[in-house]
Amino acid sequence: MTIAPLNMLFSTDYELFFGSNDISEKEILIDTTDSLMRACENLEIPLTLFCDITSVWRYKDFNLNEYPELVKNQCIDAIKRGHDVQTHIHPHWLNAVFENDQWNYSTEDFLLGNLGKNDLECFEIVKECFTRAKNDFEDWIKPIAPDYECIAYRAGGYGLQPREKVLLRALKESGYLIDSSVNPGMKMMSDNNKIDFTNVVSKYNYYISEKSGLTNEDSEGIFEVPICSTKMPLSFFVYEFVKRKYSRILRKFNLIADEDLSWKKRGRGASSSKSKLLIKKSPLMSRLDKLNERWYTLNLNHRSDPEVFFKTAKYYLEKYPIDSRKPVFFAILTHSKTMTDQQLKYFEKFYKKMKRYFGDNLGVTHYRGVANHLRSPPQKSNR
Numbered sequence: 424m425t426i427a428p429l430n431m432l433f434s435t436d437y438e439l440f441f442g443s444n445d446i447s448e449k450e451i452l453i454d455t456t457d458s459l460m461r462a463c464e465n466l467e468i469p470l471t472l473f474c475d476i477t478s479v480w481r482y483k484d485f486n487l488n489e490y491p492e493l494v495k496n497q498c499i500d501a502i503k504r505g506h507d508v509q510t511h512i513h514p515h516w517l518n519a520v521f522e523n524d525q526w527n528y529s530t531e532d533f534l535l536g537n538l539g540k541n542d543l544e545c546f547e548i549v550k551e552c553f554t555r556a557k558n559d560f561e562d563w564i565k566p567i568a569p570d571y572e573c574i575a576y577r578a579g580g581y582g583l584q585p586r587e588k589v590l591l592r593a594l595k596e597s598g599y600l601i602d603s604s605v606n607p608g609m610k611m612m613s614d615n616n617k618i619d620f621t622n623v624v625s626k627y628n629y630y631i632s633e634k635s636g637l638t639n640e641d642s643e644g645i646f647e648v649p650i651c652s653t654k655m656p657l658s659f660f661v662y663e664f665v666k667r668k669y670s671r672i673l674r675k676f677n678l679i680a681d682e683d684l685s686w687k688k689r690g691r692g693a694s695s696s697k698s699k700l701l702i703k704k705s706p707l708m709s710r711l712d713k714l715n716e717r718w719y720t721l722n723l724n725h726r727s728d729p730e731v732f733f734k735t736a737k738y739y740l741e742k743y744p745i746d747s748r749k750p751v752f753f754a755i756l757t758h759s760k761t762m763t764d765q766q767l768k769y770f771e772k773f774y775k776k777m778k779r780y781f782g783d784n785l786g787v788t789h790y791r792g793v794a795n796h797l798r799s800p801p802q803k804s805n806r
């Protein structure tokens with residue numbers, strides 16, 4: 424895979440619903456991921472599956488072996504088809520209990536950094552998770568692809584906090600090279616998730632470590648591939664607002680399509696069942712806050728509008744000067760469980776538009792491609 428000046432990493436957070444799963448795991452995750460892989464293959468894009476291995480461990484603990492087997496086979500299949508598989512951890516699974524035909528878990532376990540009574544205990548639990556995940560994926564995949572390595576991580580719920588320094592040390596010591604959890608500008612405060620990425624390093628890519636934390640960069644450590652997200656200009660916010668406000672009228676005249684919500688038959692997320700916002704605000708305050716933040720992330724599940732995806736990516740990629748000797752790596756994401764045919768069509772439109780606009784400056788790769796690039800000797804400068 425050749426590295427271009429701008430490299431898109433398309434990834435799916437490969438996981439079940441946290442609230443309820445209303446149809447089979449195969450229909451929720453395996454079939455949807457298969458469609459996603461096929462769509463990517465048609466566009467010659469590698470897909471990275473950030474596989475929530477913790478659910479697999481817990482299903483096995485309760486002797487529920489069909490789902491773990493399906494996941495393992497799909498991960499192997501993905502590699503055979505040129506895609507990538509890396510680690511995603513949702514720690515609420517670690518102590519989840521299966522009773523009366525359903526999973527129960529505590530939302531207090533939602534973030535890795537909250538596990539353990541102190542930093543040392545947390546470090547030990549987290550390092551064991553990272554190492555076990557890496558070993559499992561390599562045990563599954565190396566027999567068919569000997570050079571496969573599990574080297575990248577995305578935190579469940581983007582939870583690289585709290586205790587980010589502990590988590591970064593555990594990642595490094597477990598043999599990971601890359602993190603892809605940071606959404607620059609994101610702030611999320613609910614009773615199960617607390618994320619603040621408003622002060623992260625102002626660069627496309629950088630190293631972070633147990634010394635630097637998330638607000639400074641280090642000369643070595645874990646290489647960050649942020650998820651493409653940015654504060655948008657006011658004009659864009661107004662355009663989006665008007666479009667949303669009048670969407671019912673626009674739909675009536677077939678100017679925009681109905682949003683495909685068929686995924687709602689598959690299950691429900693924790694956000695709609697167990698979590699509530701911690702800070703209560705008046706409607707006016709939250710509107711003013713939104714106007715001030717104007718923050719967008721390139722999550723295909725969030726906004727069914729290829730124009731919005733494109734404008735977000737363009738704005739993000741024109742934010743900092745590009746150094747031709749330093750390729751840019753940026754992630755865009757989706758979730759298999761909420762993927763629909765409509766989103767696949769919009770993704771195709773978005774990607775084709777990106778290709779038209781950025782031309783040969785835009786390439787695609789996966790996380791093993793980034794690792795190979797980081798390990799390759801630096802190119803000689805022409806100067």
Ligand SMILES: [Zn+2]
Pocket residue numbers: 436438511513578579580
């Ligand atoms: Zn997740």
